[in-house]
Amino acid sequence: METYTRELYRALGAMPGDWEYIGYVSKEGADLDLSWFPGRIGESGISGENRFIWAWGELSQVARAARREKVDLVHSPATLGPRRTAMPTVVTMHDMLYWSHPELMTTPLYTAPVKWMERKAAANAARVVTISPTSQREINKYLGVPSDRIDVIPLAGEAPKNVDxxxxxxxxxxxxxxxxxxxxxxxxxxxxxxxxxxxxxxxxxxxxxxxxxxxxxxxxxxxxxxxxxxxxxxxxxxxxxxxxxxxxxxxxxxxxxxxxxxxxxxxxxxxxxxxxxxxxxxxxxxxxxxxxxxxxxxxxxxxxxxxxxxxxxxxxxxxxxxxxxREFTWARTARDTRAVFEEALLTSRS
Structure with a gap:
C-alpha cells in the first residue's frame, strides 16, 4: 500500500490542473522522505506502529482534519477510512482477505475489528476504488457495495533500479x-x-x-x-x-x-x-x-x-x-483515479 500511495500521488502531481493535495501522515511517516507528495503534509501525531491506534485515527481523526482544512474530498488509500465525513470520500480497498480467507490470517484478534472497520469505511464512501476484478466482486459480496460504485483501477510496476x-x-x-x-x-x-x-x-x-x-x-x-x-x-x-x-x-x-x-x-x-x-x-x-x-x-x-x-x-x-x-502504468492509474475523484465530487453536488 505504501508503493501504491507513493506512486499514485507522484503521478497525480504530474497531471495538469489546479488540484491541491494535503497529505495526512502518521508520526513515523512525517520523518520519512515525502518529496514525492505533490502538496502540503499534515502530521497527524498518531503512531502507525500500533494497528488499532492507527485504525482509530483513520475512523475518527481523518474526518476532523478534513473538516478543519475545509477540503472538498477525502481519499483513503489504504483500505480503511473515516466512519463519517461531511464531504465525499473515496476509499481504495486492496483486498478482502480478512473476509475471504480468515483462516489464513496471522492476526485472528484483528480480524473481527478489521471487518467492522472496512464495513464502516465502505458505507461512508461515495466511491470505492479497488485493484482487480477479484477484489471488486468480493467487496460487493462481503460489504454490500453496489458494483456500480466500485471502480477497478489496476496498479503498475516499476523494475528495481540497477538490474542487469x-x-x-x-x-x-x-x-x-x-x-x-x-x-x-x-x-x-x-x-x-x-x-x-x-x-x-x-x-x-x-x-x-x-x-x-x-x-x-x-x-x-x-x-x-x-x-x-x-x-x-x-x-x-x-x-x-x-x-x-x-x-x-x-x-x-x-x-x-x-x-x-x-x-x-x-x-x-x-x-x-x-x-x-x-x-x-x-x-x-x-x-x-x-x-x-x-x-x-x-x-x-x-x-x-x-x-x-x-x-x-x-x-x-x-x-x-x-x-x-507496459500495459500497466502509474499515469493510467492516476488518470483513472482522478476521474473517480471528479465523479465523487460531481455526485455530491447534484
Whole structure:
C-alpha cells in the first residue's frame, strides 16, 4: 500500500490542473522522505506502529482534519477510512482477505475489528476504488457495495533500479521469491516442490521478506534443504538489484492476493514469473506468465525444472513479460483515479 500511495500521488502531481493535495501522515511517516507528495503534509501525531491506534485515527481523526482544512474530498488509500465525513470520500480497498480467507490470517484478534472497520469505511464512501476484478466482486459480496460504485483501477510496476539481466544464471539456476510469511503466501509449496527435484537439477531458492525467527526454517530443516534454500529478511535496494539480476525466475505460489505488484515489477525487469493459478494472477500476468496449481507441489516442481533447463522458454517469457508490463502504468492509474475523484465530487453536488 505504501508503493501504491507513493506512486499514485507522484503521478497525480504530474497531471495538469489546479488540484491541491494535503497529505495526512502518521508520526513515523512525517520523518520519512515525502518529496514525492505533490502538496502540503499534515502530521497527524498518531503512531502507525500500533494497528488499532492507527485504525482509530483513520475512523475518527481523518474526518476532523478534513473538516478543519475545509477540503472538498477525502481519499483513503489504504483500505480503511473515516466512519463519517461531511464531504465525499473515496476509499481504495486492496483486498478482502480478512473476509475471504480468515483462516489464513496471522492476526485472528484483528480480524473481527478489521471487518467492522472496512464495513464502516465502505458505507461512508461515495466511491470505492479497488485493484482487480477479484477484489471488486468480493467487496460487493462481503460489504454490500453496489458494483456500480466500485471502480477497478489496476496498479503498475516499476523494475528495481540497477538490474542487469545479462547476469541471469551467473550463480546457477536460482528461483527468487519475495514477501511476508503470512500463510496465504504458501511459501512452503515452493520449498517442498524444490525438494522433489533431483539434487543435480535442483535450483537454489531464495525467499526474502522474513522477520525474526523465520517460520519456514523448520520446513527447510525437516526436508534437508538447507543447502538449496536461503531465507532472508528484508533486504536493501542493492541486494534486490543483485537478486533480480542473477535469478532465473520469480515464483509466487499464493493461495490468494488482491493484486500482484511483484509480478509486474519482475516482468518490467525482464524476469520471468511463475504464478499460482488464481484469478488475480491471470488478470495481472496474462499470457506472459506460467501458472501452476498452488496445491500441487509436483506440478510446481515440473515447472521449476522446465524454466531452469529451457533457455528458449525463458527468452519467450522475458519478451512477453516486458510487453505485458507496459500495459500497466502509474499515469493510467492516476488518470483513472482522478476521474473517480471528479465523479465523487460531481455526485455530491447534484
Amino acid at each position: 539481466r545479462r547476469l541471469a544464471g551467473s550463480e546457477g539456476p536460482l528461483i527468487l521469491a519475495m514477501g511476508n510469511r503470512r500463510p496465504h503466501k504458501n511459501w512452503g509449496a515452493l520449498i517442498r516442490a524444490a525438494a522433489l527435484i533431483p539434487a543435480l537439477q535442483r535450483p537454489r531458492i531464495v525467499i526474502t521478506g522474513g522477520r525474526g525467527d523465520d517460520p519456514l526454517a523448520p520446513l527447510v530443516q525437516s526436508l534437508g534443504m538447507g543447502e538449496w534454500v536461503e531465507l532472508k529478511g528484508w533486504i536493501d535496494d542493492a541486494e534486490v538489484a543483485r537478486l533480480y539480476s542473477v535469478a532465473t525466475a520469480l515464483a509466487i505460489p499464493s493461495f490468494a492476493e488482491g493484486f500482484s505488484l511483484p509480478t509486474l515489477e519482475a516482468m518490467e525487469a525482464g524476469l520471468p514469473a511463475l504464478l499460482s493459478d488464481i484469478e488475480v494472477h491471470r488478470y495481472v500476468g496474462g499470457d506472459a506468465a506460467r501458472y501452476f496449481d498452488p496445491s500441487d507441489d509436483q506440478a510446481l516442481a515440473g515447472l521449476l525444472t522446465e524454466v531452469c533447463t529451457d533457455p528458449g522458454l525463458v527468452a519467450d517469457m522475458t519478451e512477453a513479460g516486458l510487453a505485458r508490463a
